[in-house]
Amino acid sequence: MMRTSNHLIGLLNFVTFLLSIPILGGGIWLSSRANNTDCLKFLQWPLIVIGAAIMVVSLAGFAGACYRNTFLMWVYLFVMFFVIAALIGFIIFAYAVTDKGSGRSLTNKGYKDYYLQDYSGWLKDRVADNGYWRKIASCVRDSKACQKIGRSVNGVPETADMFYSRKLNSIQSGCCKPPTECGYSYVNETVWTTGAGFSGTSTDCTLWSNDQQQLCYSCNSCRAGLLASIRKSWRKVSVVNIVVLIILVIFYVIGCAAFRNNRRIDNDEPYGEARMTKSHPSAFQL
Template identity: 50%
Template sequence: MVRLSNTMIGVLNAITFLLSIPILAGGIWLRARADGTECERYLAAAFIAVGVFLIVVSIAGLVGACCRVTCLLWFYLVAMFVLIVVLLGFTVFAFVVTNKGAGEAVSGRGFKEYRLGDYSNWLQDRVENNKNWNKIRGCLVDSKVCKKLEDKHETLEQFIKSDLSPIQSGCCKPPTSCGFTFVNSTQWTGTPNNTSDQDCGTWGNDASTLCYGCQSCKAGVVATLKTDWKRIAIVNIIFLVFIIIVYSVGCCAFRNNRRDHRNGGYKQGAYA
């Protein structure tokens, strides 16, 4: 009988292989879409990379454990170790760069407003880079996040009570301090009464302009990243525990393979 640790690694990698197929297929589908946005193409590349990685690693683990191929099992363990280091590093980094910054409540409003200077320097540098921001801005326009807000056809009373997302608050309307007059959720008129805030001069009623060039929009994106990264970091901790357990079992299987090769085969009925 095959050793228990080898059997467990084989089963786990068979499941991983089956799960990686829809991930890879989803990435290829997104990549092949004729009307796909730039954001979808970036997402497709990530799905394809993850799918290919999982397929290669799962095949190495499956064949290495079940067919007693020590070199493949060694490759599998190296890949798993690298994955553990990467996940651990990202988790620690995510908590460090998201440890500061929060939205500011606005008197008489249901939403918060965001200032880029409240967040970590690393996150600020990412969105202040023009090359990065042009890509992010294109994604925001393509996602029609502000068009969806406009389509609600809210009155001023309804709008000021809205619980806007950080991106909607920062990108789809001018800062409250500018003193513009409400027309609809994405249309504001008048002369700004706050000349110290450069966002007041950056705002434009054109659907492709709005506040996409504002510091408040960049702050809204950073605030969203902060929330998402913290959630991912928490999930990573759970995933890391699972990966470390699998890695430990894989080490047992690798030890079994080496012992069996030294002994010229494995003894029937032996378990790890």
């Protein structure tokens, strides 16, 4: 009976180790996004730490099950409880800071426009801070997202109608072109003129520049586009984390039951041996 419980605990810990891989992978993916486009480089570290902690703790639990080390098993269950609690906290935090905000659909446009006032919460306040935004804007500029926006057909630059039908991502729409409400006239993907159609009253309309080092990197639309990109990234990772969390909780409950069963058997063994010695003394005596 105890051997079966140990095998079960060992199997659960091995599967838990495997479940730490997608969590760690999600953190690494967010890290790559932070280095390329999302540019908030501190957000992925809690997930990386949680994934690494689950990996290390599950290995300790696996060793404890294999070698019937009660102390290691106790440490595994104790630490895993707090790791699961941390994962729950991270998921709640991820949804809380990305619970509101999305792009606004436009008539006869394939892309959306993004407005900072559509977002709220701690993350919005973070990017709204001018001192902090300067660092993020520099990262977005260095990612060359706007340089990659250009297209041509048979060597001929795309027309305005072709551009308007494109599905730009939130960074490209918010940072690489002026807001549609400003009424700028299209020249190419990152060059626009005021023309006769200029009618915008938003501060973003005056912040737009055809200087390829400026564009709309100082605009609120760029900040909103960044928030939309982060929201999309976090929601993808959170779906995986929720599935892993449910499995971890189930395995943790099973592991606790198996551990208690081992402890009960360990406590009962001396009494069982005493009864067997009394009934069949020759079995325990030379």
